[in-house]
Amino acid sequence: MPDTGADARHGLLSQVAHWITERMRASAEMARLSRGDLDGMAHDLGVTAADLREVLPRGADNTVLMEAMMRARGLDSAQIAQLSATVMRDLELTCSHCGAVRRCRREIAAGTAAEHCDEFCGNAYTLDVLLEGSAKA
Numbered sequence: 001m002p003d004t005g006a007d008a009r010h011g012l013l014s015q016v017a018h019w020i021t022e023r024m025r026a027s028a029e030m031a032r033l034s035r036g037d038l039d040g041m042a043h044d045l046g047v048t049a050a051d052l053r054e055v056l057p058r059g060a061d062n063t064v065l066m067e068a069m070m071r072a073r074g075l076d077s078a079q080i081a082q083l084s085a086t087v088m089r090d091l092e093l094t095c096s097h098c099g100a101v102r103r104c105r106r107e108i109a110a111g112t113a114a115e116h117c118d119e120f121c122g123n124a125y126t127l128d129v130l131l132e133g134s135a136k137a
Contacts, residue, residue, distance in 0.1 A: 062101060062104075063095070074131065075134065087126070087130070091127075094126075095122070097122070100121065100122075
């Protein structure tokens with residue numbers, strides 16, 4: 001479960017209630033955005049409004065995991081971002097939809113992420129292509 005900011009002395013139910021409250025607040029705030037505001041925000045970010053509607057309430061920001069996976073694969077996220085902001089945005093978007101966050105964390109912690117990412121990572125193919133490109137350079 002993501003860090004809820006709840007005091008560690010509170011019980012599990014309290015932490016879950018806090019987490020649910022935060023997600024509902026984010027959903028309510030997004031619901032108040034006009035369609036034009038949402039479309040403009042999506043345009044500025046280079047994503048579709050549908051992607052933005054899906055990602056915002058979930059609060060999914062797996063950037064730390066994405067960068068750790070890139071490092072595990074021998075890629076420099078800053079260098080990739082400098083070469084192509086579009087590729088980085090696509091990698092981030094894919095990570096934000098990830099259903100294998102727990103496995104990703106475990107594989108990164110175990111040092112086996114590079115070896116097993118093709119089994120679970122939605123960005124594995126793109127990372128392979130980036131690796132091939134960096135090997136040729």
